[in-house]
Amino acid sequence: MTAVPALAVEDLSVEFRTRSGVVKALEHVSFAVGKGETLAIVGESGSGKSVTAYALMGILDPAGRITAGRAVLGGLDLISASASQLADVRGREIAMIFQNPRTAxxxxxxxxxxxxxxxxxxxxxxxxxxxxxxxxxxxxxxxxxxxxxxxxxxxxxxxxxxxxxxxxxxxxxxPALLIADEPTTGLDVTTQAVIMDIIAELAGESGMATIFITHDLALAGQRADRVVVMHAGHVVENAATRALIARPSHPYTAELIAATPDSAASLDALASIPGSLPDLRRADLPPCRYSERCPRKVERCDAPLPRPALAEHFVACWNPL
Amino acid sequence: MTRRERAAVATLILKRLLMAVPSLIGVVIVTFLLTRALPGDPAAYFAGPAASKEAVEEVRVKLGLDKSLPEQFVRYVRDLARGDLGTSLTTGQPVVSEIRTRLPASAELTLLGLIVSMGVAVPLGILAATRPGSLIDHACRVVATAGVSLPVFFTGLILVYVFYYLLGWAPAPLGRLDIFFSAPPPVTGFYLMDSLIAGNGELFLASLNQLVLPALTLGIFSLAPIARMTRASMLAVLSSDFVRTARASGLSPFTITVTYAFRNAMLPVVTTLGMVFSFLLGANVLVEKVFAWPGIGSFAVEALIASDFAPVQGFVLTMAVMYVALNLMIDVLYGLIDPRVRIDA
Known part of the structure; x- marks a missing residue:
């Protein structure tokens, strides 16, 4: 990572006000991406990957509200920037591509x-x-x-x-930063590879940082320099790709890797992750939102999680692997 | 538009014209049967209450009503082909010439009313959709509901009372022109256009003066469907993926709202406009009555009351042709707005 990252996100929290209660969609999300670096954000549906991107772009749904955090891009905090500052940055400094290109x-x-x-x-x-x-x-x-x-x-x-x-x-x-939100979802496999190659090539030419959002850990493993794993609006692990794949520290990351098919393993050997995402409207959400699904839960898990500092290998867990 | 697309639009027009032929044939048959099914005996009506049985029969023969239905139909179609819609029994005028003066009167009024309505309702709907839940959104709802809940004759009377009787700003609600003026030489039948063609500015203003209140009345009534449809359609488009892309690209709010969102939201609005226009054209009898407007709606109602079947036939037929023409125009507008329609043609 270069000394000054292209984008540094600290402590980003987002809520949605809905009829059935406040959804705490993101809590204390932190990560950084360096110039020319490719960062993958991985997680299952509803983990807050896209919300993170929308919050950074300032295109959250009107029901969504950023309650805390900073996101510094080229010296400007995107969260506290005025609407006109943001309008100039959007599309010029930070651009985004979406899934379902036909409707986009x-x-x-x-x-x-x-x-x-x-x-x-x-x-x-x-x-x-x-x-x-x-x-x-x-x-x-x-x-x-x-x-x-x-x-x-x-x-x-x-x-x-x-x-x-x-x-x-x-x-x-x-732009200095490109956010690609599941850019290959809905495309056939050969096209997927071509699209990813185009993005990588153009990013390499201009030294652009890329945030690549996907639920496909295998794809992230091939394409990204760093991987941020998200679960239920939390960053659970943030590490260099090779370290993360080889030695996952968070139990959820380990489960994700075990659930990722590769050509060597048969489909029967694939594990599925037990349980589902907790309801983010609950008032009694545990500090670790994975603890209710976690096989490694210990007593300390009820204490507030370690804050996601910008460590080289960060893991939000009291009992890591 | 490319040359290929222009050709596609031309094909579309031709196809729709051909498709209109069967519906027009249907309309001719139905109007004929419908008017024969009207209650009352036109022969007895026109012979008068004191007429003897022989006199009634004489009138019946004169009108051709003694012939069998198929025979009457053949005669009706033959006359139609010559552009003869028959003669009004009450006024003694040929129906064609009546319609020729009355249809433009109605059309001019309706068009102006619709322009007034669009000028208010479309911006209101757009503003309401871009700021849902805001003051202007509520204002849009109130104005639209009020406009559609007030009967047109009531709105019309209130406007006459305030602007003619109290304030004296508007002329007396007595038809298309003040009695001191005479109608411009007919070209389009629209007094506003004809007076301009004749180069008579004074006449233009005079006919505009007469038009303002009835057009406002119609406009207020048709605000609701247009404003609501604009709002609903804009809301749907504003939450679509491509508007999100436009926002993420940092395009200006004006470009996003007008160039990206509104053009996409226009299709349902155009459909609504067409429906409102054709509805108002035939159905604004009440407005025509309040303002003594010599329009086609009041003409049809008077003929219906008098069992005068030739004008009723002529009216229904005219309206059917107008509907077909209007739908054709809407289809062409669709093609101009949406490239996907052009290709499907």
Missing amino acids: LNPIRPVGRQIADVLMRHGNVPRVEAPARAVDLLRAVGITDPARRAKAYPFEMSGGMCQRVMIAIALAAR
Whole structure:
């Protein structure tokens, strides 16, 4: 990790107010990602991966509220920044690509125009040059015949093609940080690999930091420098990829690895993790939100967890492996 | 739009026109049967209460009502093909010429009412959707509910009372023009346009003056469906994935709301506009009565009361053609707004 990280998140907490109570979606989430580094956030559905990304982007649902924390990107705290500061940063310094690329693009606007919109907003590109620059970007993400494709609508393109367009939109303003929220979900396997290669290649060229959100630990293991494991709105483990895969410290991480298929093991040998995520609306949530599913629970687990300091290998557990 | 897309829109128009033919044939048959099924004997009605049985029969023969239904139908279709909709028994005027003056009167009023309504309802719906739960959202709901709950004749009378009787700002509610003016030479039948074509500014203002109150009345009534549909449709689009992408890309709120969200939200709004327009065109009899507007709705109602079947037939047929034309326009608008519709055609 470089001395000054591209993004440092400290103590981020988010709540959602719903009819049936307050959902404590994120609690004391901390991690950092260095320039040119790829960080994977891994966890099952509902663990708070996407909420973390939305909170950083400032595009949380109106019911969501950031109750605490800092997220410093290039000297600016995204959490306390004003709306206009944030509007300038969004898309320019920090960009995001989403899952379901087909619905993430405006269905009635040619894709070239959508890229040009972002260029004109952020890239200091004059109106007359924007269409040509959009074609350049389409070429950069590996779309053949980009001049013709720029005039196409999303429904005329395949899912993988749409995700390339999303990448072109996200990278239009050469951001310092790219958040990719399950970018390959819903794409076929060969396309997945191509999309990941494009992201890695473009990130490598510009020294851009990447946060890659996935529920696929195997994919994270192949693509990321560091892995942050999330469970029920907590960061349970944060370590360099190789160390995490080889020697997981948190019981949940160990279970996740055991539940990840690989070509050597048969499907029968796959373990499933017992229990499910706790209801985050409960008033009596234990300090460790995994303790109710945990086979290694000890008495001390009822004490407040160690705070996620930015350690080299952090684990939020009183009885680690 | 590319050349391929323009061709697609042209195909779409042609297809819809062809599809309208069967419905028009159906309308011709149904209107014919319906008017024959009207209660009352037109022959007896027009011979007058004092007429003898022979006199009634004479009228019946004169009207062709003694013939069998199929025979009457053949004659009706033959006349239709010549552009003859028959003659009104009450006024003695050919129905075609009556409709030719009255339809533009209704259309002009309805269009202006709809423009007024759109001008208020669409921005209101957009603002309400971008700030759900805010003051403007509640205001939108109150205005819309009030507008649709007040009967049009009531709104009309209140407007006349306040702006004509109390304030004296509006002219007397006596039709399309003050009696001191004479109608412009008919080109479109819309007084506003015809007076401009004739280069008569004074006449333009005079007819505009007459239009303001009835158009407002209609506008207030049609606020509700347009505002609510705009709000609902905008809310749905604003929570969609591509608006989230636009937000994450840092596009300006104006671009997001107008270029990204509203264009996508327009389809249901256009549909509603079409429905409201066709509903108002035939159904604003009450407004026409309050403002003594020589429109097509009051014409049809008077004919219906008098068992005067030729104008009723003509009215229903005209409205059917208007519906078909309107639906065609909506389809074309769809094609212009949404590229997916163009390709499906």
